[in-house]
Each structure stands twice: as C-alpha cells, then as structure tokens.
Amino acid sequence: MNFDLTEDQEMMRDMFARFLDENSSMARVRAAAPSGFDAKLWTGLAELGALSIRVPEEAGGLGLGLFDAVILMEEAGRTLVSGPLAETLVTARLLAQLGGDQTTDLFGRVISGEAVASLAFRDIAAEPVQWVAGGLVAEAVIARMGNDIVLVSVPESGRKAEENLAGTPLAEIDLAAHPRVTLASGDDALATFVKGIEEWKLLIGAGLAGIGREALRLAAAYACERKQFGQFIGEFQGISHPLADLLCDVDGGKFLVWKAIRDIADGTKDAGATISLAGWWNADAAARAVAQALHTFGGYGLTTEYDIFLFNLRAKAWPLVLGDPQRLIEEAGRRLYAGEQAALPDVGATPIEFDLGEDARTITREIEEFFAKNVTPEMRETFHYSWEGYNPELNRKLAESNLLYLGLPKDVGGRGLSSYAKIAAMDAFEVQGYNNPAAGVTQMVALIINRFGTDELKQEVLPRLMRGEAICSLGYSEPGSGSDVFAAQCRATPDGNGWRIDGTKMFTSGANLSDYVLMLTRTNPDVAKHKGLTMFIVPLKADGVTVQPVYTFQDERTNITFYDGVHIPDSWRLGEVDGGVRTMSASLELEHGGGFSKYQRAMLHAAETLCREIGYRGKPLIDDQSAQVRLARTAANLWVSELITFRAQWVIAEKKPNHAYGPMAKMFSSEKFLSDARDLIDLTAPLSLSKRKGAAAEINMFYRHAQGSTIYGGTSEVHRSMIAERGLGLPRTRG
Template sequence: MNFDLSDEQEMVRETFARFFDETSTPQAIREAEAGDAVDRTLWRGLGELGAFSLRVPAEAGGLGLGTFDAAVVMEEAGRTLAPGPLAETILAARLIAMLGGDAHAQMLERVVTGETVASLAFHDIAERPVQFVAAGAAAELVVARRGSEILLLSNSGGTDKAEPNLASLALAELDLASLEARVIGSDAAATELFAATVEEWKLLIAAALAGLGRQALKLAAAYASEREQFGQPIGQFQGISHPLADCLCEVDGGRLLVWKAVRDIADGNPDAGANVSLAAWWNAGAASRAASQALQTFGGYGLTTEYDIYLHTLRAKAWPLVWGDPERWLEEAGRRFYGGERVSLPNVGQVSVDFDIGEEARAVMAEIDAFMAANVTPEMRERFHYSWEGFIPELHKKLAEANLLFVGIPELGGRKVGPYATSAARGAFEKHGYNNPAASVAEMVGLTIARAGSAELKEEVLSKIMAGDAIASLGYSEPGSGSDVFAAKTKATPDGNGWRIDGTKMFTSGADITDYVLMLTRTDPDVPKHKGLTMFIVPMSADGVTVQPVYTFQDERTNITFYDNVKVPDSWRLGEVNGGVRTMSVALELEHAGSFAGPMEFTVEAAEALARKIKAPGRGKLIDEPRARARLARAWANVEVSLLLEYRALWAAAEKKPNLAYGPMAKMFSSEKFLEDARDLLELTAPLSLTKRKGAAALVNQSYRHAHGTRIYGGTSEVHRSMIAERALGMPRTRA
C-alpha cells in the first residue's frame, strides 16, 4: 500500500507548484479576466516546462508520462486557479500526436510550446454541432468528434466570441460545424481514443477541483484563526470549524477517488469506468461545497472582490459545468455499475499509488475464511450480531486456540503479522458477520495489562484473556460526562493495602457477560481533572458491583453499572496513581482509525439485492430505473471514500507518517455517510425494507438503526470534527 508520490512525481509537483505560485497570482488571474481569460505569459511558461507534453508519447517527442503525473500537475493548477484550458490542451496535444502523424507535427509543436491554445469539444458534433467549448474564445484549435471521424478544427478565437459568464472564463458557444476541419482519424480505434480522452479529462478536472477545494479550506482556516469576534478567534467556534472539517473529508476523499480510478484503470478493474464517473461527480460537488463554505467563513468580506475566496467559489462551480450537469455523471456511474454500460478508457501508464493490502493480508483472510467454514455452525451464525449480543464464548475460545484471536499483537500471544494483515483480519470477521466487540475490547484491556499491570494481574487476568477464557468491558463513560471521560467522578479511595471504588458508569456495554471491567477512576479531586485519574481492573463478580440493563432500538443491550464500596487490591491498579491518562494512551494505541466501510458496503449490496427483487411501476425491476442506479452508485461512492480514508490512516500509522487526523477523518466521515445512505436506501427499497424478513431486508432495516450509533461510538462526530479542524487545518482548539 502506498499513498506517497514517487520521487520523480514529487519533483514534478514541486516544479509546477513554484511556477504556479509565481505566475498564477490573484493579480494575474484578475488581469487575465480582463482580457481573453488566458494568461499568455503563463501559457508559454507552461510550454517551456513541458506541461503540454506530459501525455504526448515519447516516440512523438513528448514526455510520455502517465495520467497520474498529469493529475499531480492539475492539482497544483487547481490550487492556484491557473487560468486557461490546461487539461483540455494537455489532452488535445495527446490526440494530435497519436492521430495527426507527421502531417500535423508543426501544429503539435505550436501546441506543446504554448504558442497555441487548444481545447476539446466533449460532445459529438454530428449530434450537437453548436456547443460550449472550454476557452472557446481563446482556443485556436479544437479537437472534436463527428460520428466516426476525429477532427482538428481551426478556430479564429478572439474575445469577440466570448460572452459574460459565471467565472469570467474564456467560455464560448461555437458553431463547430462551420469551422475549417481536418480529419485526423476515421476508424474505430480513433473514436475509442477520443472517448477515452474524454474519460481522462474527467479525471484531470477532478484532480484540479480537489486542489482548488483544499486551498479554499486552507484560506478559510487561516482567516478563522486570525479573525477575532467576541474576544476570541472565530475558528474556536464549532459552528465555523466543524463545517470546514466536513468539507475537508469530502475534498480529500475526492482526491483519493481520482487516484483510485487511475489505479483501477491500470489494474484492469471492471468497475474502473464507473469509478471515473464517480470521481468526476464527487469532486464537482465537493469542491463547490468547500469553496462556498470557505466563503461563508469570511462572512461579508467573502462577497467582495477584494478577497480572493470568491475566485475559488466561482471556478469550483464553473470548471466542470462546461461539460454539462455533473449529476449526469452519477447517472452514468449507475449505468456502468448496474446496467452493464461499457466505455473506452485511457492508457494511464505507470501509477505509483497502490491500495493493495498485500499477500500476507490475503493469506490471513483466507485462513479466517477456512476457520469460519470449519467451526461456525448454523446455530452460531444465527446469533451473529455487530454488537456484544453476537458474542459466542465457544467460538471465542476456538479462535484463541487457532491463534486468530489477537492477530498482530505478539504481546498477547498473537502471531506477528504486519498492520495491513491485522486490519484485514478484522475485515474478514466483519464479512462473516462476526463483528462483535468482545475480542477487540479484550485486546485493548489485555495490552494495557501487559504494559502497565502488576505480575499478579498478568498471572490472574491476562493469562485468561490470552487463552480466550475471559473478556472485559470498558468503564469510562459516566452519566454526566458523556464523551468527556476525563470528567470522571467515580472515586477510588485508599483503603488499607488496596482501594475502595464508589460511583456509576454508563454505557458499560458487555458488563452483563464480561469477567472484568477496565475502570477509570478519580483519585485526586484537587488537581486539574485530567491529572487526578487512575485506572484499575475490577472483577465484575466483586461484592458491591451491580449491572442494570439499558436496551437500545438497535437490537443490542448496553448497561449502567454501579460500584458501592467495591474493594480491589493495589496490585490490580494499572500504572501510577494519578497517571490514568498515560495508562489510557496504551489502549489508545489500538485505535486503528477504522471506518464503517464494511457495514456500509454490506448495506449497499443488500439494497441492490432488494432492488433486483422489487417490481418497478410498469415493467421491470427497481434496479432498471435510472434513479435507483444513481442512488446505489452514490452510496457506493461513500463506501469507496470511507475505505480510502481508512486505508490512508492505516498506511500513515504503518509508515510512521505525521498524524494529520487521518483516523478521525475516516471514522467521522464514514459514520455520517453510513447514516445518510442507510436512510436513503431504506427509502429506496420501501416498503419491503420496513420488514425484518431474513436476508437483505433485515440487513437494510438493521443498518438504519445501527448507523445512528456509529456517530456516537468511540467519540461523537462532533469530537472528531474538532480534532480534524485542529490537526488537519491548523485551527484553534475548539474543545475546553
């Protein structure tokens, strides 16, 4: 797995970043708007740097680089709002080089050196002879398709053909049928190449939009960190920071969707064409929302032309719309996913990023599959559930005996495998529906004992956890503290050679079936709240422990637990007295930045199964309707982004990359989208989805209820939004 650019790509990125920073300045952009919206100095400079040769094959005198390399350049162009049809000219040059031959070598030379601006006509001019063309008022050449022919059209250009438009671009509606035309290709291979080029344009414009969106958020975050209101930076207000955090997840997710689509094309993934459509659709929306939210951060100043943020807001909307309505890309993805529509795709060349989990991970998954096939009975499978309700003691024990209980944790007797295999193991159990938290909490508690527990605890408790003979629950939350675990009031008071614990814990899930609880207590009320905490292991069988059930609408049980004069020896303390925060950090190492991509994927698959079963009005099934396909495709896009954000967090941890809130982004985004999609797919497949009929209907039904809890588990979405704003956007701390 790799999310890094190669050394060569990083060099290309830095080169173009410097160039754009120097030439595509806000002042230069405004000056270009006053002319034909193409900065000729910038254009010639791009030619000198080889921008227009990027995708021209080496045998035709170009650089012969891949689509991913061009996307890297386009992201920097988007970040700096570089004026002019950069993506269109890059791809027009490629078409002229591959189809034009020696007869058009001089024309190609003028394009790649930046002397001539070129563009693309996206739609067949046999059907649409008059159409809008990106930079049509400035482009001297336009490559177009007319039926089975690929044409090189000569356009006089000139600002007289431009008309006022949303972002003051060189947009023009051209009568392409009236222009001087030269046929440069007239066979199936040529038309397929042109169709593939339009698909590549979607990826390049999506990359530019990702760069634009992130820069808009960066400007907003900087402004919010400096602008004061009511005596403090406005960035401290969650109403300012949290929407920006949401937008950042969408923008980063869009960038990764572009990368994934390019990788899929290179790998021959049958869903590659659909993912190209999703990447274009996603980034068109994400960039527009991010830029508008950024402008909102500036308040009234954002509406003025003295601030630059309006430039991002207008271009974020205008750039993709030259093709048409981006919602049609979502419909297109639906046809490609569920209607069997096929499309020509570009030869993308070498791709450095990689989302493969590796052979070790696949081997572990295969072993788990075999284990489950050999050991899970139909009766067990009936009991499977995502919550503590799905815990099966005999299966838990067998997993321990097979050394599959603590995969990747040698300290607990587990096998030594890498982080990708460890994550894949969790995903394998999840695919089988055995995603109960008993094992993960036992892992967390066991590791804490292994690193911070006494010899007595290791002998009496840890040995049982490692053998699969005992499990534990977490005693963190309290009725009045919610996510603020450091506000714990449950007291631990010295009592002879031990401690007396008194208090109440809320949401002690699993307490009715666990043997121990990992308890956070207050041992010093006279110091700042995070300094007066100590952790203990408390036996659930101890005198004074009472467990009271609390039932949820998600078909699961949690508990409120009471501790009245509960005695524990000092040897059952974890870490130093008043050192509870440090001890908790051991457990927090096991936060693998997971997402809810698995449950989301299962929900989409279940909804698809129902859509293939439900009869549509008139003839056919629900899956045949464009609206149903589009909604399923939209949900699938959220699955893809959730998984990519999770992979990025996993990779960053494995490769010791800086922590830029990648984990919180994966968790928060996926939980929010899980609920959004569960709600929509429940509606799409209603009224069948209202039932709890075994199979797909029951799963869609359960997912809607399950999704509500995911926004709360492990810290609420609001807590994670604050972490994202602070760590990833550099905004002031929004939590007390």
C-alpha cells in the same frame, strides 16, 4: 499500500508549484481577466514540458502517465491557472495519436505554447454549436463528427468574447461553420477520442480537488486571524466543524481520482464507474468547499478585495463546460448496474497502491478456513454485530488458533498483524457475519495489563484473557460525562491495603457477559481533572457490583453499572496512583484509524440484492435510473470511506505525519453510513420495513445500527474538532 509519490514526481510537483506560485499568483489571475488567458503563463508551462506531459515520447512529448498529469492539475487548481489546461493536455495527446502529417505544425505550436487547441465534448453532427473551454483563444478544436474525428480550424472571427461566470476563455462556437479536416475514422478512432474525454474527467476532478483544498486553507487561515466577540472565529464550532467535514470530502475526491487511475491500471471491472464518480464527486465537493470557505469570510468574502471569490467562481466554471455534473453520477449508475461500458485511457505508470498485500490475503484465507471448520449453522444463528453475538466456545477456539487478538503485539501473545492485514481480517469476519467487539476491548485491556499490571494480574487475569476464557468491558463513560472521560467522578478511595470503589458507569457494554471491567476512577478531586485519575481492573462478580440492562432500539444491549463499596486489593491497580491518563495511553498502541466501511459494503450489497428483487413499473427496481444513482452514491461514499481509512492505516504503518487521519476516517465513514442507511431503507421500502430474513432484515438492521456509529468511540463533534485543529490548523474549539 502506498500513498507516496515517487522521488521524480515529488520533484516535478515542487517545480510546478514554485512556477505557479510565481506565475499564477492571484494578482496574475486577476490581471488575466477579462479574457481569462495568461499567454506568458502558457508559454512558461510549455517550457517546463507541462503541455506535453501526456504526449508519447516518440511524438516529442514527455510520455508520462496520467497520474503525473493529475499532480500538475492539482497544482493548477490550487493556483487557478488561467487557461484551458485540462483540455490542452487531452488535445495535445489526441493530436499526437491521431493527427499525422497534416497537423504537424499545429501540434508543434500547441506543445510549445504558441497556439491553443481544445476539444468539443458532443458529436458536432448532432450539436454543431457548442460551448468550448478555451474556445476564445483556441485556433482549433478536436471533435467527433459521426464516425469521424475531425479537427476544426476556428478563425479569430469565429471566436467571440462573452461574459461568463468566472471570466474564463469560454466561447460558444459553431463548429460546422469552419474548415475541418478528418484526423481518423472508425471504431478505433472514436475509442481514442472517448478515452480522451474520460481522461479529461479525471484531470478536471484533480484540478477541482486542488481548488477545494486551497479554498479551505484560505478559510482556515482567515479564521485564525479574524476575531469576533473577543475570540478568533476559528474557535467557534459553527465555523470549524463545517470546514472539517469538507476537508474529508475534498481529500476523498482527490483519492477517488487516484483510485480511478489505479483501477484502470489493474483492469478492475468498476474502473469506468470510478471515473464518472470522481468527476461528479469533485464537482460537488469543490462547489461546497468554496461556498463554505467564502461563508467563513462573512461579508468580506462577497467583496472583490479578497481572493476567495475567485475560487468560488472557478470551482463552478471548470466542470460545467461538460454540462450538468449530475449526468456523471447517472453515468456511474449505468456503468455499475446497467452494463454500460467505458473506453478507458492508457494511464501509464501508477505509484499509488491500495492493495493490502499478501499478508492480508493469507489472513483472509485463514479466517475463511477457520469458519468452515469450526462454525456450525446453529452458531451462525447467534451471530450479532453487538456484544450479544459473543459466543464463549467460539471465543476460545479463536484464541487457540491465534485469531482472537489480531492487533495485539506478539510480545503480549497476540497475532501482531500489520495495519493492512488487520483491515483485511475485519472484512473477512464481516463476510462471515461475525463481529466480536469483546475481542477488541479485551485485547486493549490485555495490553494495558502487560504494560502496567502487577505480577498478580499477569498471573491471574492475563492468562485467562489470552486463552479466550474471559472477556473485559470498559468502565469509562459516566451518566454525567459521556465522551468527556476525564470528567469521571466514580471514586476510588484508599481502604486498608486496597481500595474502595463507589459510583456509576454508563454504557458499560458487555458487562453482563464480562468477567472484568477496566475502570477509570477519580482518586484526587483537588487537581486538574485529567491528573487525578487512576485505573483498576475490577471483577464484575465482586460484591457491591450491580449490572442493570439498558436496551437500545438498535437491537442491542448495553448496561449501566453500579459500584457500591466494592473492595479490591491494590495489586489490581494499573499504573501509578493519579497516573490513569498515562496508563490509558497504552491503548493507543492499538490505534487503527478504522471506520465503518465494512458495514457500508455489506449494506450496499444488501440494497443491491433488494433492488434486484423488488419490482418497479414492471421491471426490477435496479433498472430504474433513480435507484442506480442512489446506489452509485452509496458506492462512492463506501469507496471514499475505504480510501480515507487506508490513508490512516498507511501513515500509522509507515510512520508518516498524521494530521487527524484516524478521526477523519471514523467521522466521515460513520456519517455516510448513517445518511446512506436512511436513504437505502427509503429506496427499498416498504419491504425494508420488515425484518424478513435476508437482505430486508440486513437493511433494517443497518439502519438501526448506523444511528450509534456517529456516537461510539467519541461523537462526530469531537472528531470534527480534532480534524479542524490537526488537519486545518484551527484553534481549539473545546474548553
């Protein structure tokens, strides 16, 4: 897996960034109005080779890959480049591919920045009058005309300035009214042209991601300096949390562009749909990001004194020259579910890699073989996504095969899988329908015992855990504290050579099945709340422990546990007295930055199955355009969840700077899991109301399961605060 640019690409990005910071400053962008074109900037870009970045070397260009052009477009979006850059990149390549001797002069002037050429998106035989990006300054336009690809020469008299939303050099041109030459004809020529349009979708998507990211940066910076009611407005969750949500959306859009390029390079069957979704997603995410950024500025954002309005208008203007972005998700639906084929551009070298590697494939095969050999149909009937799916026999067999504690370091006795292999293993278990939250908690407890436990714990408890004979639950949350575990009031007081524990723990999932609970207790009420905590291992079969069931509508059981004078020896303490926070931090070694994409994927497959079974107006529901769009949106949410999770895993594995990427993965995927679960149970109704075995029961179950995903492991609000602080540099929003 790799999210890094090559050294050459880093140098290229830095070069373009420095040039654009100076030559496409907001002062220069404003000065380019009302034409929306900066001729000096354009010449400078050409001198740097920007306009020929996608032109083959044999034609005099740089011959770089589509990913290199995407890097340029991200910077162009960030700086609101004044000119039709995405269109020119495509047109210059088309002139090199199709032009021949008859366009040599124009081609040379285009890549040198002396002339501008653009493209028309629709067949001019059917729609001769079209809006053309950069049409106000374009000497020529490449277009399809029936079975031909033509170059239309547009005189200055045919290019009339017209006020438009963002003051870009947009013009409506009658392309049938001007001289034209045929560049090429036939299927190959048409395919080459269509590939250029597909490339444009990705280039404009990357530019929109750059616009969105910069708008959020400007909003965050303003929120750190603007005070209201005596506080920086960035301290208000009403300001910071929407920005955190949009940071996930904008980053996800950039990664969708990257995924599309990677999919094309790999020949993935869904590559065409990924292009469409990348275009749609970025148009939507950028529009929402700039709107929220402007909102952060309040009334000042509406004035022309602040630059944020420029981002707002440009984010809408760039993609709309193609038409309604909703058409792109409709196109994605057809490509995913109606067999529509896309002409895919040649993307060239692509450094970004989302492959999990050979270790991931090895562990997947091992898990598949284990289940084939050890799991009976009767055992499968007991599988459940919650603790209630715990099977003691299977737990022991997984331990014997070293498949139980996959993330636990080898020095503790675990499998010690890489971050990437763990992702694959989780997916492999999901394919088998087996979830084992008991193993995830127990391996964390095993790690803490190994790091902080006494010899007695290491000899009496740890071996049982490692053999799969016993499991543990967590005693963190309390009825009055919820996610604020540092507010724990369950008391541990010295009692002879040991401790007496009194209090209540809430949401002690698995306590009815577990042998032990990892207990966070209050040992000193007279210091700061996070300094007076101590951790213990408490046997759940001890006198004074009461486990009371709490049932949820998610078809799972959790527990409230009561501790009334429970006596344990001091040897069952973990770490120093009042040092519980440091002890608990050992569990961070197992941080995985995971999300809910494995459930999202299974839910999407179940919905696809139902849509093929359900009839609608005499045809399968999956043939309906509306259904295709909703399934395509779910696919986009799934893919972005995976990509954000992959980034979180990558920064951990490669020890890269981590700007709340784990919280981003958890928060984004859980929120999309929940919203898609609501939508898909609607889409497949009324069959989805039933718990009929098969896909209907799965959709029903996923709807109920998703309700808790935004709460487990810290609520979305907690994670939004982390994202705002570490990802956007906003001040703390929690006291």
